[in-house]
Amino acid sequence: MVDSLIQPGQQEPLLNQLSFMLFHESYHMGQIGYIRAMLGLPYLA
């Protein structure tokens, strides 16, 4: 089942996983950004 996710021509489930991961990471990156702001740290020092 898992292997079927990475076979040529069947990449959409893999794209779903990767795009969800990007979405998920964006949320937590925003949380760290909020903490940076609370600490008074710049984004681009």
Added chain:
Amino acid sequence: MAEACPEALASTFGFNNMAVGWLVDGIEGEDLTQSFGPAKPALWQLGHVVGSRRFLGRGMGLDIPQADWETHFEPVDEMSDPADWPGKDVLLEDLQTTGAQIARRSANCPTSRRGRWSTRSFSPASRNRF
């Protein structure tokens, strides 16, 4: 309909490899384990991102053994003792290595330049490019 190709996302994923490093850069000591209102600590956020990558990698069939520290960063209401968490450097290294594994597994379409982003790593000098 265009052919599905993970490379469309791989460059964004590679950007995250760098951006997560930027975000935790300069957050040190007790600041790493301090909660800010509803926001869990920066080190927890980092650990959760890394743990999630490991989880996804296993779902893709990669051989990523369960690390003892992964349970500390699961999304539960009650956090474990930050004294038991791994350090920022350990998590950042794992972010890169696990990301590279996922990249190699994902870059299987004919037109992909596999490995292109998997070799990217956080460089303070590179932040000026964005």
